[in-house]
Every structure is written in structure tokens, then in C-alpha cells.
Amino acid sequence: MSTIQTIAGELEPHPDVALVERVRAGDVTAYDALVRKYDRQIFRIAQHITQNREDAEDVMQDAFLKAYEKLDQFQGNSKFYTWLVRIAVNESLMRLRKRRTGKMISIDEDVETEEGSVPRDLADWAPDPEQNYNQSELAEILRKTIQGLPQGFRVVFVLRDVEGLSTEETADMLSLSIPAVKSRLLRARLQLRERLSRYFRRKKGAEK
Amino acid sequence: MTCTEFLALLDDLIDDSVTPEVRAQLQQHLHGCEHCEVTLNTTRKTIEIYRSHEIYDLPPGLRERLHAAIMARCKKGC
Numbered sequence: 001m002s003t004i005q006t007i008a009g010e011l012e013p014h015p016d017v018a019l020v021e022r023v024r025a026g027d028v029t030a031y032d033a034l035v036r037k038y039d040r041q042i043f044r045i046a047q048h049i050t051q052n053r054e055d056a057e058d059v060m061q062d063a064f065l066k067a068y069e070k071l072d073q074f075q076g077n078s079k080f081y082t083w084l085v086r087i088a089v090n091e092s093l094m095r096l097r098k099r100r101t102g103k104m105i106s107i108d109e110d111v112e113t114e115e116g117s118v119p120r121d122l123a124d125w126a127p128d129p130e131q132n133y134n135q136s137e138l139a140e141i142l143r144k145t146i147q148g149l150p151q152g153f154r155v156v157f158v159l160r161d162v163e164g165l166s167t168e169e170t171a172d173m174l175s176l177s178i179p180a181v182k183s184r185l186l187r188a189r190l191q192l193r194e195r196l197s198r199y200f201r202r203k204k205g206a207e208k
Numbered sequence: 209m210t211c212t213e214f215l216a217l218l219d220d221l222i223d224d225s226v227t228p229e230v231r232a233q234l235q236q237h238l239h240g241c242e243h244c245e246v247t248l249n250t251t252r253k254t255i256e257i258y259r260s261h262e263i264y265d266l267p268p269g270l271r272e273r274l275h276a277a278i279m280a281r282c283k284k285g286c
């Protein structure tokens with residue numbers, strides 16, 4: 001069974017491959033399809049890294065234009081999405097450097113490297129805690145909470161847990177070692193969990 | 209297994225990358241430790257909430273501006 005799956009996987013190329021081929025052959029509408037497929041993710045990543053809406057808009061635009069111009073450099077053996085994310089991450093970090101002129105920006109800043117300690121907050125959460133808030137309240141809580149994370153933790157959490165990249169891809173993209181990505185991911189998850197507990201913990205007595 | 213040892217393997221457990229032997233040890237610890245059970249469940253929930261909620265909407269008009277920029281670039285030679 002696993003052999004059949006492997007063979008099928010090899011024979012069936014990712015749908016992006018066909019789109020990329022069409023763009024290379026001069027069909028710009030195929031590029032529109034790629035943009036519409038990934039623009040939300042690229043904007044989201046840029047917003048998480050730059051923490052600035054104007055910068056995120058510029059990064060998204062520049063990343064897609066750059067990818068379009070450099071499409072002949074794209075190797076079919078990596079995923080188009082991963083390749084695009086790499087461009088967007090680089091553009092975002094460059095944008096940060098511009099904003100903080102003279103100050104070196106690296107993904108290493110503000111990060112302690114010791115292992116995660118046992119969480120202090122023992123409180124369990126209410127069942128489906130997000131239902132105690134409306135959509136915009138919840139979005140605000142989630143934004144505020146993740147914005148409070150150190151940059152180096154936030155980027156790793158976003159790439160790994162929100163965008164679903166692998167540990168190896170994340171390490172490669174951020175020029176970090178695999179143990180560094182793992183340690184940051186654990187600390188990011190635990191810090192977010194602890195901060196969200198403020199809003200989601202089970203209340204004594206009444207549900208809300 | 210201590211809580212610190214459990215925590216060191218928390219991510220591997222969440223990402224489902226532990227061997228059956230290690231998983232059994234982690235499960236055994238969980239049975240007797242409410243603290244770690246709460247940590248595991250709420251950490252899983254944290255990831256799930258961030259995965260399933262869009263917290264940054266695409267600004268209106270951005271897609272159209274990008275489309276126009278690509279078409280302008282294309283005129284110089286696709």
C-alpha cells in the first residue's frame with residue numbers, strides 16, 4: 001500500500017508546477033492564479049514580521065514581483081510556496097532593517113536560549129474558550145498576544161505553526177540551526193499559552 | 209518522568225514525532241499529573257486557535273494594486 005502511494009506521489013506533480021510552467025511560457029494569467037492562492041499567507045507573514053501594515057503591503061507586492069522576475073531561478077524540486085515564503089521573509093527583514101537604520105536586526109535578538117521552564121499558570125481553560133468573545137474581540141486578543149512575543153519566537157511560531165512549514169524549512173529560511181528552531185518553538189508556544197490564559201481560563205462560578 | 213522531562217518532549221508529542229515507547233512514558237506521566245495535562249491541552253488549543261483564525265485581513269484594494277503592478281512589469285517584457 002505504501003509503495004503504491006509513493007509511486008502515485010511521484011507521478012502526480014504539485015498543481016503549482018503546471019501554473020509555473022504556464023507563466024514561464026508567457027501566460028501572465030497563470031501568475032494571477034498563484035497570487036490569489038497565496039497572497040493572504042504572504043501578507044500575513046509580512047505583517048507578523050514587520051508589525052506594520054504599510055510595510056506588509058509593500059513586502060507582499062515586492063515579494064510577488066520579485067518572484068515573477070526570478071521565476072527562471074525557481075528550481076522545480078522545491079515547492080513554489082516555500083520559495084515564495086523565503087522571498088517574503090527576506091523582504092520583511094530588509095524592511096525592518098530600513099526602519100531601524102543603524103541598528104542591526106537579526107532573528108536572534110531579544111531571545112534567551114535556555115530551555116523552557118515549567119509553566120507557572122496551572123489554570124485550565126473553559127471549554128471552547130474563544131466562544132466567550134465575538135470575532136473582532138478574539139482577533140484583537142490574538143493579535144495583541146502574538147505581538148508581545150519576542151521577534152525571534154514570533155517568526156518561528158508563525159512559520160511552523162500557522163503556515164505549516166517544517167522545522168528544516170524554517171531553520172533554512174531563517175539561517176538558524178534545527179535545535180534553535182525547536183527551542184524557540186517550544187518557548188513561543190508556552191509563552192502564547194500563558195498569555196492567552198488571561199482571557200481563556202475557566203472562571204470560578206459563572207461561565208463568563 | 210519529571211515535569212521538566214515531560215516539557216522537554218512536549219513539542220515532539222504535539223507534532224506527533226515520538227516513538228511508541230516514549231509516547232507510552234509520556235501518557236503514563238499524564239495520568240498522574242494534572243499540571244502537565246493542562247499544559248498539553250491548552251498548548252494544543254493555542255496552536256489550533258492561531259491556525260484557524262485569520263487575524264490579519266488582506267487590506268481592500270491590495271490585490272488589485274498588485275495585479276496592476278504585475279501587468280505593468282509584464283509590459284516591459286513577460
